[in-house]
Amino acid sequence: MLVMQILLRKRPSLSHVSSALSLNDVLTSNEINHLLAVFEHRYSPWLSMSLGFLSPHPFLVMVQCAVAARYLDPIRRSSVLPEIYGLVDSYVARLTFSSVQSLETVAAFLILSLWPSGAGTPDGSLQDSRMIASSAVSAAMQLSLDRSVTSAIQLHSSHVSNDGQLEIALNRVRLWLSLVSAEWMLCLGTGRTPTSRHADQDYEVLRRISPSTLHCGSRDLRLDFLTRIQSIAEKAIHMGTHEDDSEGVHRFRDEAGSILTQLDSVYSSIQPLASISDYETYHFQMLILQYHTYRLLALCRFLEELRSHAVHNGLGAFQSKGWVAALEPLQRRLTAQWGMAAIIAAQSVLITFLAAPVSDEDLLSTPDNVLAMISLSGAVVILTKTSLMRDYGNGDGLLLHSSDALVPRVVARLHRIADASMCAARCAEVLEIVHGTWKTEHDVYLRTTQQQTRGEKRRRESTPGPPHSTGECLTAEQQEGQAMFSGIPYEGFAFDSIFAQNMYAGPGQDILLDMNFWGAFTQNLQGT
Numbered sequence: 224m225l226v227m228q229i230l231l232r233k234r235p236s237l238s239h240v241s242s243a244l245s246l247n248d249v250l251t252s253n254e255i256n257h258l259l260a261v262f263e264h265r266y267s268p269w270l271s272m273s274l275g276f277l278s279p280h281p282f283l284v285m286v287q288c289a290v291a292a293r294y295l296d297p298i299r300r301s302s303v304l305p306e307i308y309g310l311v312d313s314y315v316a317r318l319t320f321s322s323v324q325s326l327e328t329v330a331a332f333l334i335l336s337l338w339p340s341g342a343g344t345p346d347g348s349l350q351d352s353r354m355i356a357s358s359a360v361s362a363a364m365q366l367s368l369d370r371s372v373t374s375a376i377q378l379h380s381s382h383v384s385n386d387g388q389l390e391i392a393l394n395r396v397r398l399w400l401s402l403v404s405a406e407w408m409l410c411l412g413t414g415r416t417p418t419s420r421h422a423d424q425d426y427e428v429l430r431r432i433s434p435s436t437l438h439c440g441s442r443d444l445r446l447d448f449l450t451r452i453q454s455i456a457e458k459a460i461h462m463g464t465h466e467d468d469s470e471g472v473h474r475f476r477d478e479a480g481s482i483l484t485q486l487d488s489v490y491s492s493i494q495p496l497a498s499i500s501d502y503e504t505y506h507f508q509m510l511i512l513q514y515h516t517y518r519l520l521a522l523c524r525f526l527e528e529l530r531s532h533a534v535h536n537g538l539g540a541f542q543s544k545g546w547v548a549a550l551e552p553l554q555r556r557l558t559a560q561w562g563m564a565a566i567i568a569a570q571s572v573l574i575t576f577l578a579a580p581v582s583d584e585d586l587l588s589t590p591d592n593v594l595a596m597i598s599l600s601g602a603v604v605i606l607t608k609t610s611l612m613r614d615y616g617n618g619d620g621l622l623l624h625s626s627d628a629l630v631p632r633v634v635a636r637l638h639r640i641a642d643a644s645m646c647a648a649r650c651a652e653v654l655e656i657v658h659g660t661w662k663t664e665h666d667v668y669l670r671t672t673q674q675q676t677r678g679e680k681r682r683r684e685s686t687p688g689p690p691h692s693t694g695e696c697l698t699a700e701q702q703e704g705q706a707m708f709s710g711i712p713y714e715g716f717a718f719d720s721i722f723a724q725n726m727y728a729g730p731g732q733d734i735l736l737d738m739n740f741w742g743a744f745t746q747n748l749q750g751t
């Protein structure tokens with residue numbers, strides 16, 4: 224996930240120097256009001272709250288206008304954005320480490336973490352969304368927002384508060400939970416540790432205090448489910464076998480099964496929402512997309528842990544296939560099950576994105592890290608196909624043939640907004656290069672196989688004696704793959720187990736660290 228965030232991050236550039244002293248020197252009053260309305264309509268749903276309860280702080284207004292400016296016509300956008308970015312830069316530098324914070328500055332940093340708008344230092348360091356989110360968390364803690372959930376519950380339980388006081392408390396809760404959710408979105412799967420933490424009562428506060436807001440068209444409902452999904456995924460990412468013996472693996476299996484069951488339980492609740500809600504349907508579909516991504520990250524973590532356990536215990540150390548054979552039969556079945564589930568999750572991310580009947584206007588508001596999730600899933604699908612082709616002949620044609628058109632269709636959808644969204648353009652570029660690298664390798668494989676087949680045919684025709692199998696022109700691993708895909712067991716393994724030896728190791732280790740593939744990818748990337 225971290226790799227995709229880095230690839231999609233805007234290329235570092237010098238800080239923007241603005242000659243303007245205020246936003247009014249750059250935009251007209253009508254333009255400012257228009258962009259604020261656009262932000263409220265297009266971007267607030269991603270925050271799962273309205274910012275109407277906040278004061279019009281200059282920093283917050285600048286950030287909202289900077290993000291919403293992609294909806295301006297191209298000529299006007301290109302002329303005003305550098306000036307707005309310069310103004311935002313000055314506030315970022317001034318407020319990042321300031322001891323004087325407000326709810327408005329917290330909200331502004333939250334927005335910048337989801338839609339980096341070019342603000343940053345000369346080396347581009349503040350374009351790191353996680354660092355921006357961390358700054359927002361630090362500012363929020365200065366304002367005791369991390370205690371807002373407890374305060375709201377106490378206020379609700381006191382029975383002396385009025386509705387106005389309770390709504391103020393709930394708005395602070397929403398801002399805090401939205402911030403926590405954003406930071407966790409940016410950290411999960413990257414190896415980075417969020418500075419904020421979820422508490423058990425976070426999942427109950429909205430249901431307990433304001434259950435009337437949790438209807439099928441509710442932003443509170445999305446926020447509630449997203450925090451639950453992230454909390455479950457976080458448990459998965461920090462799981463381990465702990466013990467070196469088989470008991471540790473068995474315990475890990477049970478814990479992993481519990482995690483997947485919890486995710487399934489949440490999915491059963493969120494799956495119908497996009498179909499039954501007439502309000503912000505696209506955002507409910509993107510909640511499902513995020514669910515599939517977090518499930519993919521959890522499954523990859525499980526597979527990586529099994530491999531690490533095997534390598535640590537000397538079971539086929541550093542071999543892409545051998546260590547699976549050393550596992551117990553139950554663990555081999557788990558690798559097959561989790562490997563297939565990981566690929567299904569990756570494909571589900573792409574399918575959900577393509578299935579959403581979204582306008583360009585809604586698509587344009589998608590946060591950068593959601594686009595990174597789409598890029599990650601596309602890479603997992605393509606790299607799995609590459610690995611299957613390389614190690615098992617053309618087995619990818621049987622198992623993932625229907626996925627061939629997914630990535631090009633995702634790229635085509637992203638190109639619709641590429642002119643206005645630099646991240647969407649970068650996402651499309653990365654996926655095009657990933658897919659192009661795969662196609663090049665696949666074409667080379669087909670030509671090589673055809674040449675080997677023709678050479679073998681000529682050799683048989685010119686050499687007297689009994690006929691030879693065409694399999695002799697294939698490598699040993701490809702012959703294994705041929706046997707596997709024809710349904711013939713190999714070395715006593717069932718079809719699923721042999722498939723998993725390559726498939727499941729990929730998302731955790733081999734596929735995403737395929738040096739041959741990434742070497743070609745890097746060459747292609749540098750050529751753009």
